[in-house]
Amino acid sequence: MIFERIRFILGVGLLAIGVVTFALEVLGVFRFKYVLNRMHAAAMGDTLGIGSSLAGLMILFGFQFVTLKLVLVVIFLWCASPVSSHLISRLECTVNEDLKKYCEVKSK
Amino acid sequence: MSRLIPEEEYGKRPIGALRQWMSGVRDPYLNNVEAKEKTGQGEESEEQLEEYQREVLSVIRKAQDTANNSQYTLFRKFYRSAALICCLTLTLMLLITVAYLPPVGNAGNPAHNEVAAKYIKDGMQDTGAVNIVTGMILDYRAFDTFGESNVLFIATCTVLILMRNDKKKGRGSAEEEERRDSFYEPKSDKILQTSAMILVPFIILFGIYVILNGHLSPGGGFSGGAIIGAGLILYLNAFGIEKTEKFFTAKTYKWISFCSLSFYCIAKSYSFYTGAHHLESGIPLGIPGNILSSGLILPLNICVGLVVACTMYAFFVLFRKGGF
Known part of the structure; x- marks a missing residue:
């Protein structure tokens, strides 16, 4: 009984963290002015938000075959999302001429 | 083929032009519709170029000056009101249509006919597919x-x-x-x-x-x-x-x-x-x-x-x- 309650609280807490992260992500994507800042907000939602909300779902569901699928979804998203963000940021750094206005550029 | 009129005059008549177009002798679009590449570039003097540039700039400035353009303001008013009217009409029409739809899950709905029943009943036996x-x-x-x-x-x-x-x-x-x-x-x-x-x-x-x-x-x-x-x-x-x-x-x-x-x-x-x-x-x-x-x-x-x-x-x- 007490174990069930702890599990419920843990799952709901992780889910709440995920939802809050998503809310922050949406806010950041619409409020930030510069691409790299916006992308930081978006990538945060795709990694931390997805990870914590799916972890909450896994804890709530218990150990089943669905859990394995959720783990695979998390692994796939954690592989795909940072790589795509990296590519976009690299393109931005290559193309933008006044990059120094927005962030500090280390010369090689 | 023997013709009473010479070839050139025949080509000017509509039937002759059609026949020539069909056989590929003449292309009516050639040099008429397609944009041609400008020849003789670089022959304009600098004054001409400057004047041309000034003209382009004035046209752009005139086009971008939306505050004083009465035609544009009128068009924008019309556009906005027309968009609003279209959206409201469409919404009203869809809502009226929805009101006449049969209720969801009713057994007498037209979707619940013998075709769907047959697919569900005999589908696996006929095709052998579980899905x-x-x-x-x-x-x-x-x-x-x-x-x-x-x-x-x-x-x-x-x-x-x-x-x-x-x-x-x-x-x-x-x-x-x-x-x-x-x-x-x-x-x-x-x-x-x-x-x-x-x-x-x-x-x-x-x-x-x-x-x-x-x-x-x-x-x-x-x-x-x-x-x-x-x-x-x-x-x-x-x-x-x-x-x-x-x-x-x-x-x-x-x-x-x-x-x-x-x-x-x-x-x-x-x-x-x-x-x-x-x-x-x-x-x-x-x-x-x-x-x-x-x-x-x-x-x-x-x-x-x-x-x-x-x-x-x-x-x-x-x-x-x-x-x-």
């Missing part, structure tokens, strides 16, 4: 799916006509265009290559699994083919076109599409022919639930998946480079 949806689209209504696959093929042909770049060398060749288009793209990115190396085999395996399990679980040719196509596109983006050209060229695309579509056509024609004449088709249905079951559905799923995967990849390559 009724696949049984429907690849057995009862396979002709429709054949049309969809052909639509994909025709779409690729159309894009090929529009985008194809046959020039091999020099200015405007396919290689040069691709280099110019992807000038700023990160090339041979280590992070992308490593992640693609890990992900692409799993993506393609998953696509094959979805295609082969089309008659047992949700999925099938269209979704599995889209997954395989996405894996191929990821591979192309990570490693460049030189690597994918080794196993996928225009010839591969042509032959895969041709073979899949003609096999689909022949197999389904055979099964429709025998079915319509109440003949024994000789295709074993197998035990529902086994991977090798449900007769023609598995090969047809593979055909559709191949066509979809090739179409997705071909679209990407054509838009990127203008050729394989």
